[in-house]
Amino acid sequence: MQFQWYPGHMTKAKRAMQEDIKLIDVIIELVDARVPYSSKNPDIDQLANGKSRILLMNKYDLADNVITDEWIKYYENKGYFVAKVNSKNGRGVKVVHDIIQKACKEKIERDRKRGILNRPIRAMIVGIPNVGKSTFINSFAGKACTKTGNKPGVTRGKQWIKLNKSVELLDTPGILWPKFEDQQVGLNLAFIGSIKDELYNIYELSLLLIKYLIEAYPEVTAEFYDIENSTDEVQLLERIAERRGCIKSGAQIDYDKAAKYLVDDFRSGRMGQISLERPC
Secondary structure: OOOOOOOHHHHHHHHHHHHHHHHOOEEEEEEEOOOOOOOOOHHHHHHHOOOEEEEEEEOHHHOOHHHHHHHHHHHHOOOOEEEEEEOOOOEOOOHHHHHHHHHOHHHHHHHHHOOOOOOOEEEEEEOOOOOOHHHHHHHHHOOOOOOOOOOOOOOOOOEEEEOOOOEEEEEOOOOOOOOOOOHHHHHHHHHHOOOOHHHOOHHHHHHHHHHHHHHHOOOHHHHHHOOOOOOOHHHHHHHHHHHHOOEEOOOEEOHHHHHHHHHHHHHOOOOOOOOOOOOO
């Protein structure tokens, strides 16, 4: 499967981000805890221009806890301030304010020495489509101040949001990068729903997901669907289809319907806490 997706509005968003970065004290980047490398936009590193960096591992409740802790150490060693958050239920969100203060400690001290007191910290929040950025902002601000949705690309324009007296937040549209050098990155983003479903074959995607689960979490599909295990992807999908009643007229298996069930069960976390990659 080949993944390329870079709509025109993303080019525009990247240009705007290059201009806005001059106004920013700290960059807050949300990544999906199941794929902390694949969901981290390398273009942001180029745009950051020496700014303080905060990395939020969102949806950590869907990821393997042991592997998430490995990723936290990995990024802390690279100089990031890192925290786990669950935007939907608000877990971990309250501590982000303290992390912002910590990340901007030197900047606050410089302002104090210049006689500038109580100037709000300006933070830019970035992330790829469907990583949960808008949900995080609403949870952080304690009110519905941005649009949210479960489809990539809901936020199209930038928004300044005053969170409190000490922090102003610039929300930006979710952007992907022009080309995936590693197709595994594109595959991982398709698994979590950051690439629009209509851009790939759901049946092929489900088989690749099953292949990964057989290798990394060999019992999860059999236990979740209460079916006999198998090391054959197609056979396992057929058993899932039969269990879920994905049968067309003439007693034919509806592979696409079964594939959608499988991918949705993974994305929602119903299968359990599963990570798709770990640090090298």
